[in-house]
Amino acid sequence: MGIREERRARMRREIQGATLDLVEKQGLDATTIGDIAARVGISERTVFRYYASKEHALMPGQQSLIDTLVGSESAHSTSSGILGDLLAVCRDLFAQEVEQSDFRRISRLMVQEPAMTRVVVRQERKLVEALSASLVGRGQLESIQALLVAEVVTAAWRVAWQSFARNEVDGVDSDPVELFEKTICELGKLFHEG
Amino acid sequence: MGIREERRARMRREIQGATLDLVEKQGLDATTIGDIAARVGISERTVFRYYASKEHALMPGQQSLIDTLVGSESAHSTSSGILGDLLAVCRDLFAQEVEQSDFRRISRLMVQEPAMTRVVVRQERKLVEALSASLVGRGQLESIQALLVAEVVTAAWRVAWQSFARNEVDGVDSDPVELFEKTICELGKLFHEG
DNA sequence: CAAATCATGTCACGGTGTGACACGTTTGGT
DNA sequence: ACCAAACGTGTCACACCGTGACATGATTTG
Numbered sequence: 001m002g003i004r005e006e007r008r009a010r011m012r013r014e015i016q017g018a019t020l021d022l023v024e025k026q027g028l029d030a031t032t033i034g035d036i037a038a039r040v041g042i043s044e045r046t047v048f049r050y051y052a053s054k055e056h057a058l059m060p061g062q063q064s065l066i067d068t069l070v071g072s073e074s075a076h077s078t079s080s081g082i083l084g085d086l087l088a089v090c091r092d093l094f095a096q097e098v099e100q101s102d103f104r105r106i107s108r109l110m111v112q113e114p115a116m117t118r119v120v121v122r123q124e125r126k127l128v129e130a131l132s133a134s135l136v137g138r139g140q141l142e143s144i145q146a147l148l149v150a151e152v153v154t155a156a157w158r159v160a161w162q163s164f165a166r167n168e169v170d171g172v173d174s175d176p177v178e179l180f181e182k183t184i185c186e187l188g189k190l191f192h193e194g
Numbered sequence: 195m196g197i198r199e200e201r202r203a204r205m206r207r208e209i210q211g212a213t214l215d216l217v218e219k220q221g222l223d224a225t226t227i228g229d230i231a232a233r234v235g236i237s238e239r240t241v242f243r244y245y246a247s248k249e250h251a252l253m254p255g256q257q258s259l260i261d262t263l264v265g266s267e268s269a270h271s272t273s274s275g276i277l278g279d280l281l282a283v284c285r286d287l288f289a290q291e292v293e294q295s296d297f298r299r300i301s302r303l304m305v306q307e308p309a310m311t312r313v314v315v316r317q318e319r320k321l322v323e324a325l326s327a328s329l330v331g332r333g334q335l336e337s338i339q340a341l342l343v344a345e346v347v348t349a350a351w352r353v354a355w356q357s358f359a360r361n362e363v364d365g366v367d368s369d370p371v372e373l374f375e376k377t378i379c380e381l382g383k384l385f386h387e388g
Numbered sequence: 389c390a391a392a393t394c395a396t397g398t399c400a401c402g403g404t405g406t407g408a409c410a411c412g413t414t415t416g417g418t
Numbered sequence: 419a420c421c422a423a424a425c426g427t428g429t430c431a432c433a434c435c436g437t438g439a440c441a442t443g444a445t446t447t448g
Binding site (some may be wrong): 197198226227228238240242246247248 | 406414
Protein backbone atom coordinates (compact mmCIF):
# COMPACT_ATOMS: atom_id res chain seq x y z
CA MET A 1 0.00 0.00 0.00
CA GLY A 2 1.57 3.24 -1.05
CA ILE A 3 0.05 5.33 -3.75
CA ARG A 4 -3.46 5.45 -2.32
CA GLU A 5 -2.57 6.40 1.22
CA GLU A 6 -0.06 8.90 0.01
CA ARG A 7 -2.58 10.48 -2.27
CA ARG A 8 -5.11 10.50 0.48
CA ALA A 9 -2.76 12.20 2.90
CA ARG A 10 -1.77 14.74 0.30
CA MET A 11 -5.41 15.44 -0.49
CA ARG A 12 -6.19 16.00 3.18
CA ARG A 13 -3.36 18.48 3.46
CA GLU A 14 -4.39 20.18 0.28
CA ILE A 15 -7.99 20.61 1.38
CA GLN A 16 -6.90 21.86 4.77
CA GLY A 17 -4.53 24.36 3.24
CA ALA A 18 -7.09 25.62 0.77
CA THR A 19 -9.66 26.00 3.54
CA LEU A 20 -7.27 27.93 5.74
CA ASP A 21 -6.26 30.21 2.88
CA LEU A 22 -9.81 30.95 1.89
CA VAL A 23 -11.08 31.49 5.41
CA GLU A 24 -8.26 33.90 6.09
CA LYS A 25 -9.12 35.83 2.97
CA GLN A 26 -12.92 35.72 2.99
CA GLY A 27 -14.00 34.76 6.47
CA LEU A 28 -15.50 31.50 7.64
CA ASP A 29 -19.12 31.95 6.69
CA ALA A 30 -18.32 33.52 3.35
CA THR A 31 -16.23 30.51 2.39
CA THR A 32 -18.36 27.78 0.84
CA ILE A 33 -17.59 24.16 0.17
CA GLY A 34 -17.76 25.05 -3.50
CA ASP A 35 -14.94 27.55 -3.07
CA ILE A 36 -12.75 24.97 -1.41
CA ALA A 37 -13.52 22.30 -3.98
CA ALA A 38 -12.84 24.69 -6.85
CA ARG A 39 -9.51 25.76 -5.41
CA VAL A 40 -8.34 22.19 -4.92
CA GLY A 41 -9.83 21.13 -8.23
CA ILE A 42 -12.17 18.43 -6.97
CA SER A 43 -15.90 18.02 -6.60
CA GLU A 44 -17.80 19.25 -3.58
CA ARG A 45 -18.79 15.70 -2.81
CA THR A 46 -15.17 14.72 -2.39
CA VAL A 47 -14.53 17.47 0.11
CA PHE A 48 -17.14 15.89 2.32
CA ARG A 49 -15.45 12.54 1.92
CA TYR A 50 -12.38 13.94 3.62
CA TYR A 51 -13.92 16.27 6.16
CA ALA A 52 -17.43 16.35 7.57
CA SER A 53 -17.53 20.14 7.23
CA LYS A 54 -15.30 23.11 6.54
CA GLU A 55 -14.88 23.48 10.28
CA HIS A 56 -13.37 20.02 10.49
CA ALA A 57 -11.09 20.81 7.58
CA LEU A 58 -9.89 23.86 9.43
CA MET A 59 -8.73 22.09 12.57
CA PRO A 60 -7.80 18.52 11.79
CA GLY A 61 -4.99 17.99 14.24
CA GLN A 62 -6.53 18.55 17.62
CA GLN A 63 -7.14 14.89 18.36
CA SER A 64 -3.48 14.43 19.21
CA LEU A 65 -3.81 17.08 21.87
CA ILE A 66 -6.62 15.18 23.52
CA ASP A 67 -4.75 11.91 23.33
CA THR A 68 -1.62 13.35 24.88
CA LEU A 69 -3.50 15.01 27.68
CA VAL A 70 -5.60 11.97 28.48
CA GLY A 71 -2.59 9.72 28.31
CA SER A 72 -0.54 11.95 30.57
CA GLU A 73 -2.37 10.98 33.72
CA SER A 74 -0.30 7.86 34.12
CA ALA A 75 2.83 9.91 34.70
CA HIS A 76 1.63 11.69 37.82
CA SER A 77 4.18 13.50 39.86
CA THR A 78 1.85 13.61 42.89
CA SER A 79 3.62 16.72 44.08
CA SER A 80 0.98 19.23 43.10
CA GLY A 81 -2.13 17.15 42.66
CA ILE A 82 -3.84 15.98 39.55
CA LEU A 83 -4.85 19.47 38.51
CA GLY A 84 -1.32 20.80 38.79
CA ASP A 85 0.03 17.88 36.82
CA LEU A 86 -2.43 18.34 34.02
CA LEU A 87 -1.80 22.07 33.85
CA ALA A 88 1.92 21.44 33.61
CA VAL A 89 1.37 19.03 30.75
CA CYS A 90 -0.86 21.62 29.12
CA ARG A 91 1.80 24.25 29.44
CA ASP A 92 4.34 22.12 27.60
CA LEU A 93 1.80 21.02 25.04
CA PHE A 94 0.85 24.61 24.44
CA ALA A 95 4.42 25.65 23.81
CA GLN A 96 4.72 22.76 21.41
CA GLU A 97 1.54 23.60 19.53
CA VAL A 98 2.58 27.21 19.08
CA GLU A 99 5.53 26.04 17.03
CA GLN A 100 3.20 24.49 14.51
CA SER A 101 2.62 26.97 11.73
CA ASP A 102 -1.12 26.52 11.49
CA PHE A 103 -1.56 27.24 15.16
CA ARG A 104 -0.66 30.88 14.78
CA ARG A 105 -2.80 31.32 11.69
CA ILE A 106 -5.79 29.78 13.45
CA SER A 107 -5.09 31.88 16.52
CA ARG A 108 -5.40 35.05 14.53
CA LEU A 109 -8.60 33.82 12.96
CA MET A 110 -9.97 33.03 16.40
CA VAL A 111 -9.82 36.64 17.44
CA GLN A 112 -10.86 38.23 14.18
CA GLU A 113 -13.63 35.83 13.20
CA PRO A 114 -16.27 35.31 15.86
CA ALA A 115 -17.65 32.40 13.86
CA MET A 116 -14.44 30.56 14.64
CA THR A 117 -15.44 29.97 18.23
CA ARG A 118 -17.83 27.21 17.29
CA VAL A 119 -14.96 25.39 15.67
CA VAL A 120 -12.80 25.63 18.76
CA VAL A 121 -15.58 24.91 21.18
CA ARG A 122 -16.41 21.58 19.62
CA GLN A 123 -12.87 20.38 20.12
CA GLU A 124 -12.88 21.57 23.70
CA ARG A 125 -16.09 19.72 24.47
CA LYS A 126 -14.49 16.54 23.20
CA LEU A 127 -11.49 17.21 25.40
CA VAL A 128 -13.60 17.70 28.51
CA GLU A 129 -15.55 14.57 27.81
CA ALA A 130 -12.52 12.40 27.14
CA LEU A 131 -10.56 13.77 30.07
CA SER A 132 -13.30 13.52 32.65
CA ALA A 133 -14.25 10.04 31.53
CA SER A 134 -10.64 8.98 31.81
CA LEU A 135 -10.31 10.49 35.26
CA VAL A 136 -13.42 8.71 36.48
CA GLY A 137 -12.21 5.51 34.88
CA ARG A 138 -9.03 5.58 36.92
CA GLY A 139 -11.18 5.57 40.01
CA GLN A 140 -9.32 8.36 41.76
CA LEU A 141 -12.06 10.94 41.40
CA GLU A 142 -15.79 10.92 41.57
CA SER A 143 -17.97 12.35 38.88
CA ILE A 144 -18.22 15.97 39.97
CA GLN A 145 -14.54 16.23 40.79
CA ALA A 146 -13.48 14.78 37.48
CA LEU A 147 -15.78 17.10 35.58
CA LEU A 148 -14.42 20.09 37.45
CA VAL A 149 -10.82 19.16 36.81
CA ALA A 150 -11.49 18.69 33.11
CA GLU A 151 -13.40 21.95 32.89
CA VAL A 152 -10.78 23.96 34.71
CA VAL A 153 -7.95 22.53 32.65
CA THR A 154 -9.83 23.34 29.47
CA ALA A 155 -10.66 26.81 30.72
CA ALA A 156 -7.00 27.50 31.41
CA TRP A 157 -6.08 26.28 27.96
CA ARG A 158 -8.67 28.51 26.37
CA VAL A 159 -7.70 31.60 28.37
CA ALA A 160 -4.04 31.15 27.57
CA TRP A 161 -4.78 30.57 23.93
CA GLN A 162 -7.04 33.55 23.67
CA SER A 163 -4.52 35.81 25.36
CA PHE A 164 -1.85 34.53 23.04
CA ALA A 165 -4.06 35.12 20.03
CA ARG A 166 -4.83 38.67 21.08
CA ASN A 167 -1.16 39.44 21.46
CA GLU A 168 -0.53 37.85 18.10
CA VAL A 169 -3.03 40.11 16.40
CA ASP A 170 -1.63 43.13 18.19
CA GLY A 171 1.81 42.26 16.92
CA VAL A 172 3.11 41.36 20.36
CA ASP A 173 5.42 38.36 20.30
CA SER A 174 4.67 36.50 23.52
CA ASP A 175 6.39 33.50 25.01
CA PRO A 176 3.84 30.70 25.24
CA VAL A 177 5.30 29.06 28.34
CA GLU A 178 5.44 32.35 30.17
CA LEU A 179 1.91 33.18 29.17
CA PHE A 180 0.56 29.84 30.24
CA GLU A 181 2.30 30.07 33.57
CA LYS A 182 0.88 33.48 34.19
CA THR A 183 -2.54 31.99 33.51
CA ILE A 184 -1.94 29.18 35.99
CA CYS A 185 -0.63 31.66 38.52
CA GLU A 186 -3.65 33.94 38.24
CA LEU A 187 -5.90 30.92 38.46
CA GLY A 188 -4.32 29.97 41.76
CA LYS A 189 -4.58 33.50 43.09
CA LEU A 190 -8.31 33.47 42.45
CA PHE A 191 -8.70 30.91 45.19
CA HIS A 192 -5.96 31.78 47.64
CA GLU A 193 -6.61 35.49 47.84
CA GLY A 194 -10.40 35.47 47.85
CA MET B 195 -50.24 48.84 21.55
CA GLY B 196 -51.73 45.60 22.72
CA ILE B 197 -52.98 43.08 20.25
CA ARG B 198 -49.80 42.83 18.22
CA GLU B 199 -47.37 42.40 21.07
CA GLU B 200 -49.67 39.97 22.79
CA ARG B 201 -49.98 37.90 19.66
CA ARG B 202 -46.28 38.03 19.18
CA ALA B 203 -45.57 36.87 22.72
CA ARG B 204 -48.12 34.09 22.41
CA MET B 205 -46.60 32.97 19.15
CA ARG B 206 -43.14 32.86 20.68
CA ARG B 207 -44.39 30.69 23.52
CA GLU B 208 -46.26 28.47 21.12
CA ILE B 209 -43.24 27.89 18.93
CA GLN B 210 -41.05 27.24 21.92
CA GLY B 211 -43.52 24.77 23.38
CA ALA B 212 -43.93 22.94 20.10
CA THR B 213 -40.18 22.73 19.65
CA LEU B 214 -39.66 21.36 23.13
CA ASP B 215 -42.41 18.79 22.68
CA LEU B 216 -41.12 17.60 19.36
CA VAL B 217 -37.48 17.46 20.41
CA GLU B 218 -38.40 15.43 23.47
CA LYS B 219 -40.31 13.00 21.30
CA GLN B 220 -38.08 12.78 18.22
CA GLY B 221 -34.69 14.13 19.17
CA LEU B 222 -33.10 17.39 18.09
CA ASP B 223 -31.74 16.48 14.69
CA ALA B 224 -34.82 14.52 13.70
CA THR B 225 -37.00 17.54 14.37
CA THR B 226 -37.20 19.80 11.34
CA ILE B 227 -38.41 23.34 11.03
CA GLY B 228 -41.23 21.95 8.95
CA ASP B 229 -42.37 19.78 11.87
CA ILE B 230 -42.45 22.78 14.16
CA ALA B 231 -44.24 24.96 11.67
CA ALA B 232 -46.83 22.28 10.97
CA ARG B 233 -47.53 21.72 14.65
CA VAL B 234 -48.03 25.43 15.31
CA GLY B 235 -49.92 25.86 12.06
CA ILE B 236 -47.70 28.49 10.45
CA SER B 237 -45.24 28.60 7.58
CA GLU B 238 -41.61 27.67 7.96
CA ARG B 239 -40.68 31.19 7.03
CA THR B 240 -42.51 32.54 10.04
CA VAL B 241 -40.68 30.24 12.42
CA PHE B 242 -37.46 31.87 11.31
CA ARG B 243 -38.99 35.28 11.92
CA TYR B 244 -39.29 34.42 15.61
CA TYR B 245 -36.19 32.33 16.16
CA ALA B 246 -33.01 32.13 14.13
CA SER B 247 -32.98 28.34 14.46
CA LYS B 248 -34.64 25.51 16.33
CA GLU B 249 -31.85 25.71 18.87
CA HIS B 250 -32.79 29.28 19.67
CA ALA B 251 -36.43 28.30 19.98
CA LEU B 252 -35.43 25.64 22.47
CA MET B 253 -33.69 27.96 24.92
CA PRO B 254 -35.13 31.43 24.66
CA GLY B 255 -34.83 32.54 28.28
CA GLN B 256 -31.14 32.39 29.01
CA GLN B 257 -30.51 36.04 28.36
CA SER B 258 -31.98 36.91 31.75
CA LEU B 259 -29.39 34.71 33.40
CA ILE B 260 -26.61 36.62 31.75
CA ASP B 261 -28.13 39.96 32.67
CA THR B 262 -28.56 39.02 36.30
CA LEU B 263 -25.07 37.68 36.63
CA VAL B 264 -23.47 40.63 34.89
CA GLY B 265 -25.52 43.08 36.91
CA SER B 266 -24.69 41.40 40.19
CA GLU B 267 -21.15 42.68 40.31
CA SER B 268 -22.24 45.97 41.75
CA ALA B 269 -23.42 44.29 44.92
CA HIS B 270 -20.07 42.93 45.98
CA SER B 271 -19.72 41.66 49.49
CA THR B 272 -15.90 41.81 49.33
CA SER B 273 -15.73 39.07 51.93
CA SER B 274 -14.81 36.24 49.63
CA GLY B 275 -13.55 37.99 46.53
CA ILE B 276 -15.19 38.53 43.19
CA LEU B 277 -15.17 34.85 42.32
CA GLY B 278 -16.87 33.90 45.56
CA ASP B 279 -19.49 36.56 45.09
CA LEU B 280 -20.31 35.47 41.59
CA LEU B 281 -20.50 31.82 42.57
CA ALA B 282 -22.92 32.71 45.35
CA VAL B 283 -25.10 34.59 42.92
CA CYS B 284 -24.92 31.62 40.59
CA ARG B 285 -26.00 29.29 43.35
CA ASP B 286 -29.14 31.29 44.03
CA LEU B 287 -29.83 31.76 40.35
CA PHE B 288 -29.46 28.07 39.79
CA ALA B 289 -31.97 27.23 42.49
CA GLN B 290 -34.30 29.75 40.95
CA GLU B 291 -33.92 28.37 37.43
CA VAL B 292 -34.60 24.84 38.56
CA GLU B 293 -38.08 25.88 39.63
CA GLN B 294 -38.89 26.84 36.08
CA SER B 295 -40.61 23.94 34.40
CA ASP B 296 -38.66 24.08 31.15
CA PHE B 297 -35.38 23.88 32.99
CA ARG B 298 -35.95 20.31 34.08
CA ARG B 299 -37.18 19.26 30.66
CA ILE B 300 -34.14 20.78 29.00
CA SER B 301 -31.89 19.22 31.62
CA ARG B 302 -33.10 15.77 30.74
CA LEU B 303 -32.61 16.49 27.06
CA MET B 304 -29.09 17.66 27.75
CA VAL B 305 -28.04 14.26 29.04
CA GLN B 306 -29.96 12.13 26.60
CA GLU B 307 -29.33 14.13 23.43
CA PRO B 308 -25.66 14.84 22.76
CA ALA B 309 -26.69 17.29 20.04
CA MET B 310 -28.08 19.50 22.79
CA THR B 311 -24.64 20.53 23.95
CA ARG B 312 -24.18 22.89 21.05
CA VAL B 313 -27.30 24.71 22.16
CA VAL B 314 -26.06 25.12 25.69
CA VAL B 315 -22.53 25.96 24.72
CA ARG B 316 -23.56 28.94 22.65
CA GLN B 317 -25.33 30.49 25.61
CA GLU B 318 -22.32 29.85 27.80
CA ARG B 319 -19.99 31.53 25.35
CA LYS B 320 -22.17 34.59 25.42
CA LEU B 321 -22.11 34.53 29.20
CA VAL B 322 -18.33 34.34 29.34
CA GLU B 323 -17.99 37.17 26.88
CA ALA B 324 -20.47 39.46 28.61
CA LEU B 325 -19.15 38.71 32.06
CA SER B 326 -15.47 39.12 31.27
CA ALA B 327 -16.12 42.29 29.30
CA SER B 328 -18.06 43.69 32.22
CA LEU B 329 -15.33 42.77 34.70
CA VAL B 330 -12.70 44.45 32.59
CA GLY B 331 -14.94 47.45 32.17
CA ARG B 332 -15.13 47.95 35.90
CA GLY B 333 -11.39 48.28 35.92
CA GLN B 334 -10.82 45.95 38.82
CA LEU B 335 -9.32 43.13 36.81
CA GLU B 336 -7.01 42.88 33.89
CA SER B 337 -7.83 40.87 30.82
CA ILE B 338 -6.51 37.45 31.78
CA GLN B 339 -7.95 37.63 35.28
CA ALA B 340 -11.37 38.63 34.04
CA LEU B 341 -11.38 35.86 31.47
CA LEU B 342 -10.41 33.32 34.09
CA VAL B 343 -13.11 34.43 36.50
CA ALA B 344 -15.75 34.26 33.79
CA GLU B 345 -14.57 30.86 32.63
CA VAL B 346 -14.45 29.38 36.10
CA VAL B 347 -17.88 30.68 37.00
CA THR B 348 -19.29 29.25 33.79
CA ALA B 349 -17.52 25.96 34.35
CA ALA B 350 -19.04 25.68 37.83
CA TRP B 351 -22.47 26.41 36.43
CA ARG B 352 -22.08 23.75 33.77
CA VAL B 353 -20.78 21.12 36.16
CA ALA B 354 -23.59 21.73 38.60
CA TRP B 355 -26.16 21.68 35.86
CA GLN B 356 -24.82 18.52 34.33
CA SER B 357 -24.72 16.76 37.69
CA PHE B 358 -28.27 17.87 38.35
CA ALA B 359 -29.37 16.66 34.93
CA ARG B 360 -27.80 13.24 35.45
CA ASN B 361 -29.56 12.83 38.76
CA GLU B 362 -32.78 13.94 37.14
CA VAL B 363 -32.53 11.26 34.47
CA ASP B 364 -31.66 8.66 37.10
CA GLY B 365 -34.75 9.61 39.05
CA VAL B 366 -32.77 11.11 41.91
CA ASP B 367 -34.40 14.25 43.29
CA SER B 368 -31.50 16.51 44.19
CA ASP B 369 -31.52 19.84 45.99
CA PRO B 370 -30.07 22.43 43.62
CA VAL B 371 -28.54 24.63 46.31
CA GLU B 372 -26.87 21.69 47.96
CA LEU B 373 -25.56 20.44 44.65
CA PHE B 374 -24.17 23.80 43.64
CA GLU B 375 -22.46 24.21 46.98
CA LYS B 376 -20.87 20.83 46.69
CA THR B 377 -19.56 21.93 43.32
CA ILE B 378 -18.14 25.14 44.78
CA CYS B 379 -16.63 23.18 47.66
CA GLU B 380 -14.93 20.66 45.39
CA LEU B 381 -13.69 23.49 43.23
CA GLY B 382 -12.02 25.07 46.22
CA LYS B 383 -10.49 21.78 47.31
CA LEU B 384 -8.84 21.42 43.91
CA PHE B 385 -6.62 24.34 44.75
CA HIS B 386 -6.14 24.10 48.49
CA GLU B 387 -5.33 20.42 48.64
CA GLY B 388 -3.18 20.04 45.55
C1' DC C 389 -4.11 -11.18 -15.48
C1' DA C 390 -8.64 -11.06 -13.09
C1' DA C 391 -11.42 -9.95 -9.15
C1' DA C 392 -12.03 -7.13 -5.30
C1' DT C 393 -11.42 -2.78 -3.37
C1' DC C 394 -11.18 2.08 -3.40
C1' DA C 395 -11.46 7.08 -4.87
C1' DT C 396 -13.93 10.10 -7.44
C1' DG C 397 -17.57 12.30 -10.10
C1' DT C 398 -22.35 12.88 -11.07
C1' DC C 399 -26.99 13.17 -9.91
C1' DA C 400 -30.76 13.60 -6.83
C1' DC C 401 -32.72 14.76 -2.57
C1' DG C 402 -34.21 16.85 2.01
C1' DG C 403 -33.15 20.35 5.17
C1' DT C 404 -31.52 25.20 6.49
C1' DG C 405 -31.65 30.04 6.30
C1' DT C 406 -32.50 34.52 3.73
C1' DG C 407 -34.29 37.99 0.44
C1' DA C 408 -38.17 39.91 -2.15
C1' DC C 409 -42.82 40.70 -2.94
C1' DA C 410 -47.94 40.64 -2.15
C1' DC C 411 -51.75 40.79 0.84
C1' DG C 412 -54.31 41.50 4.91
C1' DT C 413 -54.33 43.46 9.73
C1' DT C 414 -53.24 46.69 13.33
C1' DT C 415 -52.08 51.27 14.69
C1' DG C 416 -52.15 56.14 15.11
C1' DG C 417 -53.25 60.58 13.42
C1' DT C 418 -56.79 63.57 11.47
C1' DA D 419 -64.75 57.06 10.98
C1' DC D 420 -61.16 57.10 7.56
C1' DC D 421 -56.62 56.71 5.72
C1' DA D 422 -51.75 56.05 5.47
C1' DA D 423 -47.92 53.95 7.67
C1' DA D 424 -46.19 50.13 10.04
C1' DC D 425 -46.45 45.37 10.90
C1' DG D 426 -47.19 40.24 10.39
C1' DT D 427 -47.66 36.46 7.41
C1' DG D 428 -47.56 33.54 3.35
C1' DT D 429 -45.53 32.42 -0.96
C1' DC D 430 -41.88 31.98 -4.02
C1' DA D 431 -37.18 31.78 -5.21
C1' DC D 432 -32.56 31.05 -4.12
C1' DA D 433 -27.86 29.52 -2.24
C1' DC D 434 -25.81 26.48 0.77
C1' DC D 435 -25.20 22.17 3.46
C1' DG D 436 -24.76 17.31 3.94
C1' DT D 437 -25.94 12.50 2.45
C1' DG D 438 -27.33 8.44 -0.37
C1' DA D 439 -26.95 5.91 -4.68
C1' DC D 440 -24.80 4.65 -8.72
C1' DA D 441 -21.26 4.53 -12.54
C1' DT D 442 -16.50 4.71 -13.79
C1' DG D 443 -11.79 4.33 -13.71
C1' DA D 444 -7.65 3.45 -10.95
C1' DT D 445 -5.23 0.59 -7.43
C1' DT D 446 -4.45 -3.38 -4.89
C1' DT D 447 -4.45 -8.25 -4.07
C1' DG D 448 -4.51 -13.00 -5.17
